[in-house]
Amino acid sequence: MDNEEVLCEVTENHLNTGLRGIPVGTCRTSFVTPDEGVHYCGYPIRELVDVSPEDVIYLLFNKELPNAEQSAMFREDLASRASLPDGVEQVLSNLPKHGHPMDWLSIGIHTLGMYDTTGDWLDDALNLIARMPRLMGLIFRYREGRESDIPADDVAQSL
Incomplete structure (x- = not known):
C-alpha cells in the first residue's frame, strides 16, 4: 500500500460540487473527456450510435468491434442463452x-x-x-x- 500512486487531492469544495474533476473509480473499458464525452474502448460514444447493441456489447468484452462473421456468431451465442x-x-x-x-x-x-x-x-x-x-x-x-x-x-x- 505504501507504493501506491496518488491520483489527486480532494478538498472540501470538491465535495460540495459533486466531485467535479475528481476521479472516483477506474475502468478498463471506458473513459470520459470534457470535450468528447464518454468513450467505450477508445471509441467516442457518438461513433457507436448506429452500431447494434450486440456489437457494442461485443466491443466491451473484446476491446474491438466485431466483423460481420463475429457479429453473427455473437448474436447466435446470445440467442442460445436467452x-x-x-x-x-x-x-x-x-x-x-x-x-x-x-x-x-x-x-x-x-x-x-x-x-x-x-x-x-x-x-x-x-x-x-x-x-x-x-x-x-x-x-x-x-x-x-x-x-x-x-x-x-x-x-x-x-x-
Whole structure:
C-alpha cells in the first residue's frame, strides 16, 4: 500500500460540487473527456450510435468491434442463452404489483443467479445480458397486470 500512486487531492469544495474533476473509480473499458464525452474502448460514444447493441456489447468484452462473421456468431451465442430458467417467471408473478421497478429488477437478477450461475464470470455475464430483454418484458407486463398478454419466450426477439 505504501507504493501506491496518488491520483489527486480532494478538498472540501470538491465535495460540495459533486466531485467535479475528481476521479472516483477506474475502468478498463471506458473513459470520459470534457470535450468528447464518454468513450467505450477508445471509441467516442457518438461513433457507436448506429452500431447494434450486440456489437457494442461485443466491443466491451473484446476491446474491438466485431466483423460481420463475429457479429453473427455473437448474436447466435446470445440467442442460445436467452431463455429464462424455470421458476423465474413464477417468482415475478408473485411479487406485489406496487413494488418499484428497480426492486423487481433486483429480485429478477438475484433469482436468475439462484437458478443458474456457472461460476465462470464471462458465461454468467453473457447469460445475464442475453436474458435481460425477456426479464424486463416480464417485469413490465406483470407490474401492469397484463399476465394474459405475455407471449411465449421467443429468443429470436432477444436484444
